[in-house]
Amino acid sequence: MSEKIGIGFILSLALIFCALSCAFAHSLILGVYGNDDGTITVEGRYDTGATAQGAQVRLEALNTGTVLFKQRLGLESELTVKIPEEPYRIVLDGGPGHVAVKAGIAPKNGFSVQSNPPEQKAKNADRHGTPGLSRAYLVTLGLVFCFLFLTLFICRQNTNKIIKTIQGHSLKR
Structure with missing residues (x-):
């Protein structure tokens, strides 16, 4: 379980760094x-x-x-x-x-x-x-929003998994 959360977190960080590198477009x-x-x-x-x-x-x-x-x-x-x-x-x-x-x-x-x-x-x-x-600015902005929504989607999935795991543990007690 913690591996999936760790992979999601690493993927999110990688996507954020990719978005930041695109932000340095030039005019x-x-x-x-x-x-x-x-x-x-x-x-x-x-x-x-x-x-x-x-x-x-x-x-x-x-x-x-x-x-x-x-x-x-x-x-x-x-x-x-x-x-x-x-x-x-x-x-x-x-x-x-x-x-x-x-x-x-x-x-x-x-x-x-x-x-x-x-x-x-x-x-x-x-x-x-x-x-x-500029076209570079618009592309960068689009990529940043795509990565942001992807990150939020992954975090939501992981949060739901954690909640289900916690609920499962509390029912067993």
Whole structure:
């Protein structure tokens, strides 16, 4: 009897540790900083503090969706780029589920090419927008709840077995 309770307890602990390891999922963070020399500095990192070395940086025109610039982040996870003359967005692509998008910073004198009407701009922004909750966070949350319910189910079964055993012993006396 105590072996079954011990196995259930060990299984519950193992499931909790698995859930906790999933809780350390990460999200990509895009930092964009305007410089006084007509350039921007793009920085990529994960919310765990790890660098986003190798993630692809793209500057995309809002008017046409054309890729104006494309390069991967180096060892320092940052890149300095000349500001385009037309409205653009910055896309940091770290792989599936790790995409961050920000609006581009305008040059000092403004853009020389005008952008699309507001409804078209909103439509383009939605195409590459990131969801409010990352996929990794939702999966982790789902796994945690599954493990929690599984643990409660196992504990309930073991508790019922203990109660039956206690009742059986009290009837024999």
